[in-house]
Amino acid sequence: MQEFITILLDGLTYASYLFIVSVGLTIVFGVMKILNVAHGAFYTWGAYSAAWAITAASEMELPDWVGFPIIIIAAILIGLIIGTIVERGVLQFMHGQDEVLIVLATFGMFLMSESIIKLVFGVDPYFAYQPTTVLGGTSIIGVYRDFYSLSLLLVAGIVAFVCWWSLNRTKWGKLISTVIFDREASLAMGINVNMVYLVVFIIGTAFGALGGAYLAPTLSVAPGLGIEVIVLSFAVVVIGGMGSIPGAVIGALMVGIIRAIAVHKLPEIELFVIFGVMAIVLIIRPEGLFAPAKARTI
Amino acid sequence: MIDILKESRTVRWVGLAAIILIIIGALVPTWVMNNVMFGMARGLAVLGLMVLWRTGLISFGHALYFGIGAYAVALADFGLGVSDLFLRLLFAIGASVVVGFLLGFILRRYRSIFFAMLSLAFSMVLYGILAKMESLGSTDGFSVTPPTILGMEFEDKYALFVAIIVICFVSACLVQFYLKSALGYLTTAIRDNEIRVEYLGYSVRRAIHIKYVISAALAGAAGGILASSLGQVDPDSMVNWTVSGELVFVTIMAGAGSVAAPFLGGVVFQFLQTFSLQYFPDYWQFFEGLTLLLIIFFLPGGIWSLIQKLWVREDKSPEAAE
Numbered sequence: 001m002q003e004f005i006t007i008l009l010d011g012l013t014y015a016s017y018l019f020i021v022s023v024g025l026t027i028v029f030g031v032m033k034i035l036n037v038a039h040g041a042f043y044t045w046g047a048y049s050a051a052w053a054i055t056a057a058s059e060m061e062l063p064d065w066v067g068f069p070i071i072i073i074a075a076i077l078i079g080l081i082i083g084t085i086v087e088r089g090v091l092q093f094m095h096g097q098d099e100v101l102i103v104l105a106t107f108g109m110f111l112m113s114e115s116i117i118k119l120v121f122g123v124d125p126y127f128a129y130q131p132t133t134v135l136g137g138t139s140i141i142g143v144y145r146d147f148y149s150l151s152l153l154l155v156a157g158i159v160a161f162v163c164w165w166s167l168n169r170t171k172w173g174k175l176i177s178t179v180i181f182d183r184e185a186s187l188a189m190g191i192n193v194n195m196v197y198l199v200v201f202i203i204g205t206a207f208g209a210l211g212g213a214y215l216a217p218t219l220s221v222a223p224g225l226g227i228e229v230i231v232l233s234f235a236v237v238v239i240g241g242m243g244s245i246p247g248a249v250i251g252a253l254m255v256g257i258i259r260a261i262a263v264h265k266l267p268e269i270e271l272f273v274i275f276g277v278m279a280i281v282l283i284i285r286p287e288g289l290f291a292p293a294k295a296r297t298i
Numbered sequence: 299m300i301d302i303l304k305e306s307r308t309v310r311w312v313g314l315a316a317i318i319l320i321i322i323g324a325l326v327p328t329w330v331m332n333n334v335m336f337g338m339a340r341g342l343a344v345l346g347l348m349v350l351w352r353t354g355l356i357s358f359g360h361a362l363y364f365g366i367g368a369y370a371v372a373l374a375d376f377g378l379g380v381s382d383l384f385l386r387l388l389f390a391i392g393a394s395v396v397v398g399f400l401l402g403f404i405l406r407r408y409r410s411i412f413f414a415m416l417s418l419a420f421s422m423v424l425y426g427i428l429a430k431m432e433s434l435g436s437t438d439g440f441s442v443t444p445p446t447i448l449g450m451e452f453e454d455k456y457a458l459f460v461a462i463i464v465i466c467f468v469s470a471c472l473v474q475f476y477l478k479s480a481l482g483y484l485t486t487a488i489r490d491n492e493i494r495v496e497y498l499g500y501s502v503r504r505a506i507h508i509k510y511v512i513s514a515a516l517a518g519a520a521g522g523i524l525a526s527s528l529g530q531v532d533p534d535s536m537v538n539w540t541v542s543g544e545l546v547f548v549t550i551m552a553g554a555g556s557v558a559a560p561f562l563g564g565v566v567f568q569f570l571q572t573f574s575l576q577y578f579p580d581y582w583q584f585f586e587g588l589t590l591l592l593i594i595f596f597l598p599g600g601i602w603s604l605i606q607k608l609w610v611r612e613d614k615s616p617e618a619a620e
Binding site: 100 | 354356358404408410411412414415416418419420422423425426427429430431432538539540543546547550580581582583584586587588589590591594595
């Protein structure tokens with residue numbers, strides 16, 4: 001029983017984290033048809049900027065809880081700044097190009113960003129543990145967990161709700177759906193498609209940065225952080241169906257739970273099993289488990 | 299086949315370049331020779347990717363075959379004591395051809411980013427296995443004894459250098475022969491319009507399958523050579539997705555204009571990497587990424603297209619542009 005609870009909690013926590021990171025990737029793919037390798041870089045930027053700001057705040061002897069507003073502000077700022085630079089600076093010139101070439105261009109930006117991060121933040125690791133100590137912890141049927149990692153579940157829930165609500169209940173959501181459905185017709189109707197692309201890309205970037213920023217207090221933030229994250233979120237997005245938000249939920253849950261089972265039962269197959277599932281899903285349903293065959297949903 | 303090769307300008311030029319390289323290799327300091335050697339080995343894998351790229355397919359998982367080749371050599375050395383370079387390469391190529399042939403049945407159904415993603419997934423499966431497998435040294439990998447060549451042991455690496463140049467020359471000729479065959483001409487035809495190729499009576503899937511196996515064999519050979527010449531195999535520098543990304547990077551940088559382009563690209567890449575790792579180790583990736591972007595935007599034909607332009611200016615005959 002205890003083992004079951006441990007696996008379930010670990011799996012859900014990990015799934016929440018994967019969902020927060022992958023949802024940005026899937027939104028950008030769904031709207032702009034861009035498979036964004038640079039998303040791993042946004043995650044790293046989020047993690048670094050949050051870790052840097054939290055460390056700075058604790059040196060100024062501010063209370064530990066300021067970490068939480070810092071995380072949110074960091075994610076938004078990174079989304080606005082880096083998202084705008086990448087979209088306006090490079091991606092807007094690539095609309096209509098071969099999808100593979102766009103992947104390569106984002107890969108180029110990923111590589112550049114790895115170096116810029118070393119230049120800006122240095123190569124020494126950051127330990128910004130302060131926010132994790134604020135909330136304390138609890139025992140769930142004999143399994144101890146701190147509230148900080150449990151709060152990831154809440155954050156993922158909020159992110160999922162916000163995405164669903166803004167896509168289905170707001171004017172902007174309607175505009176985005178229109179653009180996904182038919183770019184040219186939307187242009188003809190007077191929708192500023194380039195603006196929609198920019199906003200969507202900024203939101204996607206901010207979610208990637210939020211994943212990194214929220215995880216930063218639980219990790220040692222060091223160079224090379226984004227390398228593993230990007231292939232994992234590819235796995236999540238591909239399993240669920242590229243461009244589908246419910247798909248990202250399912251994909252994250254599957255990868256999270258599978259990984260937790262593997263870690264506790266058979267640690268040797270941890271990575272193997274995640275990418276094995278990704279390959280099998282691609283073989284059986286290349287468009288992903290929960291995406292309809294033709295029209296892309298979001 | 300021999301006739302085609304004899305008449306081909308490309309083969310003559312590549313042969314001349316190989317001879318010049320062998321002579322230069324004897325004259326330059328060891329570190330230059332080593333870099334050329336590693337660059338040529340990487341070029342072999344890039345040649346495989348170029349064969350796919352000509353159809354518009356990009357594999358983000360060719361480190362799979364790179365790794366299979368390297369580990370096949372390492373296991374042949376460790377388990378069977380095989381030390382001859384060419385025998386080892388047979389193991390490397392054999393293993394990658396078998397895996398490539400089997401996976402080809404699946405991959406030939408996919409195009410564009412799905413092809414890239416699925417090959418990425420397969421390579422990460424291998425990475426996941428190798429990184430966690432204690433008996434194969436997990437992330438530390440294990441070492442490989444220096445190779446012998448045709449039963450002879452050599453003190454310095456010059457013999458290995460010559461052997462690698464010869465292997466690269468032979469592979470370039472074989473690929474050139476393939477590209478000039480009917481099957482090879484399908485390459486560009488498939489990129490332009492798959493349906494028309496089907497109507498002409500060819501099976502696109504079969505053509506892509508063959509292409510995939512060829513590129514797997516080349517990448518496997520490259521991995522085998524690198525394992526032999528480095529004397530070390532490990533998953534992070536041979537099977538991780540960043541290695542695949544690097545191979546794709548060199549493919550785009552070099553361009554798909556000629557079978558010589560991948561080797562040129564491989565050597566240029568190797569020298570750039572060596573210099574930048576020495577003088578500005580932290581910013582090497584910045585230049586790598588910037589180069590990739592610049593080439594995508596301003597030089598879609600890669601370095602080779604620059605050479606082609608110079609060539610055409612010197613010699614106006616129509617076949618020179620080939």
